[in-house]
Amino acid sequence: MGQFIQYMINGVISGSVLALIALGIVAVFKATKVVNFAHGHLILFGAYFYFTFSVVLSEAAFMPDWIRSWDPAWLQAYAGDAAMFSPKAAIASWVSDLPRILLGLIGALAANAVLALIIERLVMRPLLGQSAFAMILSTVGLIWVLEGSAGLIWTAEAEQVPALGPNFPIRFELFDQNLFLFSGSLVNLVVALLLFASLMLVLRYTRSGVAIRATAEDQSTAYAMGINVPRVFSTAWLVASTTGAVAGAILASRNGLSPAIGLFGLSVLAVVLMGGLDSFAGVLIASMLVGILSSMAQWKLGGGVAEIVPYVAVLVVILIRPHGFMGQEEIERI
Amino acid sequence: MITGHFKTDYSADEGIWSNWPKRWGLVAALIGLAIFPFMASNYALLLAGQIGIFIVAVTGLNVLIGYTGLMSLGHGAFFAVGAYTTVAIHHEWPLTFPLITLVISTVVAAAFGVLFGLPSLRVKGLYLAVATLSANFIILFLIEQDWLAEWTGGVRGTETPNAVFFGIELVSQQAKYFFIMPVMVLMLLFAQNLFRTRFGRALIAIRDKDYSAEILGIALFSYKLKSFAISAAYCGAAGSLWAYFFPAILPEDFGLNMSITLVVCLVAGGMGRTLGPIFGTILILLVPEMLKVVAAAITGGDATSQTWVSPTRDILFGLMIIGFLIFEPMGLVNIWDRFWRFMSRWPFAK
Amino acid sequence: MLSVTQASLAFGGIKALDDVSFTAASGEITAIIGPNGAGKTSLFNIISGFYKPQQGRILFDEQDITHLRADKRAELGIARTFQNIALFRGMSVLENIKLGGHTRLSTGFWSAGFFYGEARREEARLRAEIERDVIDFLELDHIRKAPVAALPYGLQKRVELGRALAMQPKVLLLDEPVAGMNREETEDMARFILDIQARWGTTILLVEHDMGMVMDISNQVVVLNFGRQIALGTPDQVQANPAVIEAYLGTSATTEATATEEPA
């Protein structure tokens, strides 16, 4: 039982990251009806930008020293001689990293936003009015462009990036079993869920939310009613790219920075369809489910099986519910 | 000038080689195909072989996506099934006649196609695409399993047999070329014929308006399954040729990358047209190679420059795909059509 | 020829059809009228097999077809057209019409792929037959090779009729064949419908808003309102029925002209 809960926790944590990634795919789909196959690579760029700002730039000569490592006296006093990996040491080192983490996050958000706007403007906008199929395939083409560009800019080195939150193990006992989780993962969980929830609230209760929902339902009518639909498209891409940047930072700090992040985004597509392409709530459920199932598969069946869990799950779900958990069925009038 | 082809009866009007440029174009293409290997290097033959195999597979995909309107991102799996069936047959019965193996591989792939096609009754569009993509991952996962490793070689892949025709082993790429090309030509003709008769028309009808097809007496489910089976069979045949063509196969050859490449070939060439897969495959498989050759000529094969050359190549390739979708969404066939329209009217109009 | 007995159909509590019964006699034209949302198209859908009625039966030539799939019904000889034109937009007029012959051909997959023997002969035969019975008949010869998507609306409707005709149906269901047509096109269409009836003795069911045409050409009229059948009889009987006037034409029953122009 204790073990079961351990893997539940692991599953929920990775599920929350899946949800954060899926969020971007759904946001773009709802507004623009484009399924962005390149979302994983947008995340990859977010991760690399985070690395660039938090590691490379923070160490640049022109940066003040306190950005690279902020080390005020009180912090030293607090840290004292805490053992490595102890909560105290972890918090102290996180605080001293804080300036560069913030720099990294702000930089990644900004840079990724610019990137998304460029993509939206140069690639997606000219395809307006073209078939959904063409748009999807152009995002596939985008994968090559982004992957190549990343290789050109960052020479594909595997790097370490600072975690968003202080990272120390939290241990507790449940059903006579020692359980643990990393505090950093907990922070990631909270960040992911907060982003998810705030976006849902914005959509539900603000005037801009109404505009976005209107566009999601009927682009051309919204356009004809005075809603600046291209701006809504850009907004959706902004939402995708900024949440993607956070997701990238989380993934990079959790599992290491590497081009594989891009492909990981592709597997999230299965999760998105499982939840229903146009339903945030459905996608949240699907993310958690896949996170937990993968974690359980990892536990009982090993890594190879865990890899295909999202695919098996989406296949089963789609067969039972052809539009995912909460997707809207397109009604065909005869 | 190629204006005015007058027909005297309906069956002439139905013919596919209805005018002389088409007839002579075909003859010229066949002659070209036949003499090509005598002038080409191994490398050119490697590319030609791959292109021939891919054309077969993309034609299969065309049956499904282009003609029946069902999306698939999982056709790499059928490719894999064809290839591994061929390997497995030779593993059990080393001396099987290659054409028999080819047929069996095709049939096995078709059976998998039916299996994959089952969701297509309920699921459409992107959902179907992801369902097939999932199936692709699952099939590859199975191939990698240890309990199948005796036949598949597991993750490490396996060596493949050479085709042996009446005691002649096809070892050189030239010899393999002469195995691949006739199969390709026949399978292209078969597809071309299919779509001017009842069967093919039914598939197109499903693509254009499925409920309308249904009230004309076309059994949707059965035809969708048949379409999946045919398209899988083409990919299975391609897989079998692939196994004969390459000295070894690996599961990862048949992953998402291949499935997407197949779709990209189809779109670049033009969906729902026989020539589409041919044009698209040639373009998509040759462009990266040409870019390589160009890059090598510019940099002289210098190792250090490779750090920027290969990413740049990826970028160019991606941009080409996007450019295609923006400027020529109907594919290369459309350019071809425009060219012929121009030719047939010239010099009377532009 | 075709009879519907006590058919009911509901979508999540909303009754689209409620206890509808009538018989379309062989070789006659039966019109189904009623305000929008009255269940006319639903009735067509249960006859052609897209929906299965929750209650009731549908008999065709004495045979119970209530649970038959749509394509099987087509094989029996039930053809239909759609309110919103449902042509195959990627094909030419000729190919569209050829598809109507689908059930009458037998070419299998193999002979199709190799295009030998039976396949070749059959295609030629079909082509000749279509030219005679459909293309000449409906005066479509000038647009034979045109892609349907580029045709004007009225012609598309006619091509769709042609496609149904190519099935050589025993029963022909026409869903608003003249909706959105001007007077001239309406007259053409009415003439074709009557000619079909005269030439092949086809049983025709017709959903239509154009009262003028309905009352003129049909032998029998079924009136639906909110899924219920409120009247059944000859055009004259129905026109005089107060329930029909109340439901369909509005209390004032203004003029026949307004009703005639009731849009799609």
Added chain:
Amino acid sequence: MALNRRTLLKTGAALTAASMAPSIVRAESPHWRVAASLPMTGPFATAGQLVAPAFSEFEQQVNDNGGIGGRPIRIEVEDSGYIPRNALANFQRAQAGGDLHFYYGDSTGFMELVGPTLTGDNAVMMGSTSFASALSDPANRPYQFMAGPTYEDQFEILLRDIADKGGKTVAFVYSDTEFGRDPIEHGRRVAEELGIEVVLEEVTRAEGADIENHVTKLAQANPEYTILQGYVTGVWPQLIGGARAFGLTTQFMGTFWGMEKIIADRVTEQAGPFLDGYQGVMPYRYFYDQEDAPFYRELGEFKRSVNPGFSGYVTAWELEGRLCLELWKLCMERVIEADKEVTPDNLMAELGAIRNWDSGGFFGEPVNVVNNKIGQGRVYRYDAESRLYNPVSDWIQV
């Protein structure tokens, strides 16, 4: 490089040559031609990009010294993206471009793919990044060799080391690639022989693996030793970091591609000294170990001379590629010296005849080439303070 008329002409010529050149009209090249596929993109791009410059330097160094037998060499490098099929195309394109005297492959997959085609006129002597056991097979793979022990050998060295230290339990953690799986079966067998229990076999992604779950499983199995296989730049540092943070005491071990100092250093610098104590098997000396290593000193000097910013350290990965080239050069020289024709068969015969070769630094002791491999290695341990891998065993022969 600027695009001018000459490069355009060259491009045109190259395009024609690559597509059409019949094999008969190959001109006698003034160079010894070497070509290579490297993973400049894809999952192992870091390795490819670090190794690529070494090929240019080798070319320059050899040609500065008068080439081989008076003839200069020419090295052409291509990207494969770590996709075997691409590498095969690269190889055949290189072959189409004229006589090819050596080829360097980028993966086990490629070596397996190309292996059966290396017959008759198509044969080329071939080294690679791979230490896959299947390549140490002169009967079936007469033209392919490896510059060190196989992964199986390396695994065996580690397991023997564990047995020597009285270890009882071990976990195998490996990536889901042919490279990751290569030695696992052999490892199981050897562990059984040595009486070591394999308490966990964990398959992970080659990059971006789900660290938390893997660490959780590792914690449950709680092995004394954990052997990591099939990683290059990623996953293994995160795994060790996670396990350390969790408080696991298991001793982590790795094989050649997971033993690179610059990766370990970078991790230490950015995330703390948790790799301290990590150990693994390595066929060569590290570059900083230049005692009795004239070759290393020479290489260092050369590097400094062409690149003033040279850090003084050469990656082990680069050394591997370098060693393949050196072995080929050695065989070339011996063939030419013996006044034999330069053919793949003659080259491989010379390779197989290498006995007691003093590598001048790569290996600690003179080595032999047996079964197209060099079965020698040593266990090193990483010290986070000095940032060095220090030897903890003697040179072990397998």
Added chain:
Amino acid sequence: MLSIENIEVAYHHAIQVLKGLTLSVEPGEVVALLGANGAGKTTVLKAASGLLPLENGSIDAGQILFNDSPINRVAPHELARAGLIHVREGRRIFAEMTVEDNLIAASYALTGRKEKPDYDAVYAFFPKLKERAHQTAGLLSGGEQQMLAIGRALIGQPRLILLDEPSLGLAPRMVDEIFDNIARVNQEQGASILLVEQNASAAFRIAHRGFILENGKVVLEGPVEQLRENPDIQTFYLGVGEQDDKKSFRNIKHYKRRKRWLN
């Protein structure tokens, strides 16, 4: 107000729909645009409201002026904000949103203007909508949906409304009510209206002028009173029939009675 001069429109650069069409709407006017299905009526409205590019259509020649400035390439939302609002065929309400949210979405037409959205005015105009303000719009009846569609336009305080088939799919009684509302909009709000209709008699009840469209061209135009008297219009659009003998479809001979205005 709106003047369309000789425009040619094609979809996908292949299917030409409008072939040199000219029409105009003066301030305060209700103009009816009649024609058979497929004649290009809806395309005219899309061309005027800038929606063509979304369906891969393009204006290949000619000019459209709104308040004397050319709008061929102006984006739809800019036009809406300038007071040109398109109420589309089939109502196109946002079915998953509440009535209120539908109106809020429509208030974007006021962006950049000093007027504030006056929801109460719309509710006053259509009291039924107020009752249902918090209901999901998809659950409204057809007539109510049409009111919502017009209400959405009103929020934007339009100068010109392009109204596409407001009677579509409505029962005759509902049609009367909607057309009364449209007349009120014109009179009380002073908005000009370009009305596309099938239902010619209903349209003529409220329109001042009319245009007849066939095959992408205007074939007849004039004040409504004049059009009503035109025998062709009577036959083909008003269904008055061949006056004298009660003509039946059964009696149609196999020859066609051709319109006088055609070619």
